[in-house]
Amino acid sequence: MLRGIHVPLITPFTSSGEVAADAVEKLAGHVLDQGAAGLVALGTTGEVAALDPEERALVIEVCARVCAERQALLTVGVTGNDTRSTARALRQLPEGVGAALVTVPSFLRPGERGVVAHFEALAEETPVPLVIYHIPYRTGQAVGAATLRRLGAHPMVAGVKYAAGLDQDAVALLGDLPAGFEVLGGDDAFISPLLALGAAGGILASAHLETARFTELADAWHAGDVTRARTLGHRLARLSAALFAEPNPTVLKGVLHAQGLIPTPDVRLPLVPASDATVSQARLVAAQPGE
Numbered sequence: 270m271l272r273g274i275h276v277p278l279i280t281p282f283t284s285s286g287e288v289a290a291d292a293v294e295k296l297a298g299h300v301l302d303q304g305a306a307g308l309v310a311l312g313t314t315g316e317v318a319a320l321d322p323e324e325r326a327l328v329i330e331v332c333a334r335v336c337a338e339r340q341a342l343l344t345v346g347v348t349g350n351d352t353r354s355t356a357r358a359l360r361q362l363p364e365g366v367g368a369a370l371v372t373v374p375s376f377l378r379p380g381e382r383g384v385v386a387h388f389e390a391l392a393e394e395t396p397v398p399l400v401i402y403h404i405p406y407r408t409g410q411a412v413g414a415a416t417l418r419r420l421g422a423h424p425m426v427a428g429v430k431y432a433a434g435l436d437q438d439a440v441a442l443l444g445d446l447p448a449g450f451e452v453l454g455g456d457d458a459f460i461s462p463l464l465a466l467g468a469a470g471g472i473l474a475s476a477h478l479e480t481a482r483f484t485e486l487a488d489a490w491h492a493g494d495v496t497r498a499r500t501l502g503h504r505l506a507r508l509s510a511a512l513f514a515e516p517n518p519t520v521l522k523g524v525l526h527a528q529g530l531i532p533t534p535d536v537r538l539p540l541v542p543a544s545d546a547t548v549s550q551a552r553l554v555a556a557q558p559g560e
């Protein structure tokens with residue numbers, strides 16, 4: 270279910286500041302047609318915290334339609350700091366959603382026992398499979414391989430989006446995965462080594478650009494074509510570094526706007542647009558990938 274590259278869609282805005290639904294539709298269709306296995310709506314990259322409930326519903330509706338047309342998986346980001354409200358949000362997910370990306374509670378730092386209790390409770394209530402979003406540099410909560418393995422044994426926990434770089438826990442986890450539990454890389458610059466270790470794919474903001482190449486990277490590692498995979502991996506890591514030179518998704522939006530794919534590069538506060546110099550540099554790297 271989770272294999273391949275999933276694109277966490279940005280939320281484009283019109284010049285009057287509304288969600289540009291037609292641009293969401295165009296971009297969603299574009300990345301799926303380039304080979305993405307699925308979309309993630311309402312991720313960090315989609316500026317979920319800055320969208321009101323009606324806007325979130327609109328984004329899901331558009332993405333669900335585009336995914337249904339192409340039989341692709343739609344995963345929706347569900348964030349929440351307490352278990353009750355997160356469970357409620359999961360129960361309210363609309364038709365067409367195939368999985369939920371649920372962040373480890375942030376800021377609160379409930380400890381690993383709390384993280385286990387949180388996800389075990391959600392797994393009992395969720396109508397769709399869960400993907401744990403482990404991103405300690407944003408949540409402040411460590412989650413080790415043993416804990417992820419324990420959670421992964423639950424039939425409603427399909428995988429983890431692993432955004433903790435390439436550390437000892439990633440190596441330990443990928444060396445001994447529970448059946449039916451997959452790792453998706455979520456730290457763009459580390460996708461190639463994670464795939465080499467056995468990750469099923471990735472959820473990568475960078476894959477808005479060069480979608481087909483990111484897909485080729487995953488396919489190459491899965492097929493054991495090490496020479497091709499290594500070369501592509503280094504080249505795409507340079508692209509990711511350029512796109513993450515300022516807070517995500519500001520640079521990405523600048524590049525997509527310059528390419529005519531979205532009406533404005535606008536982001537909502539407290540994000541501020543990326544500098545012209547950073548966007549120009551990312552455009553340069555995107556245009557001259559090298560080998």
Ligand SMILES: O=C(O)C1=N[C@H](C(=O)O)C[C@H](O)C1
Nearest residue numbers: 277312313314472473474517
């Ligand atoms: O929204 C996401 O999903 C992603 N968010 C990460 C972040 O902004 O930290 C980056 C990753 O590519 C996908």
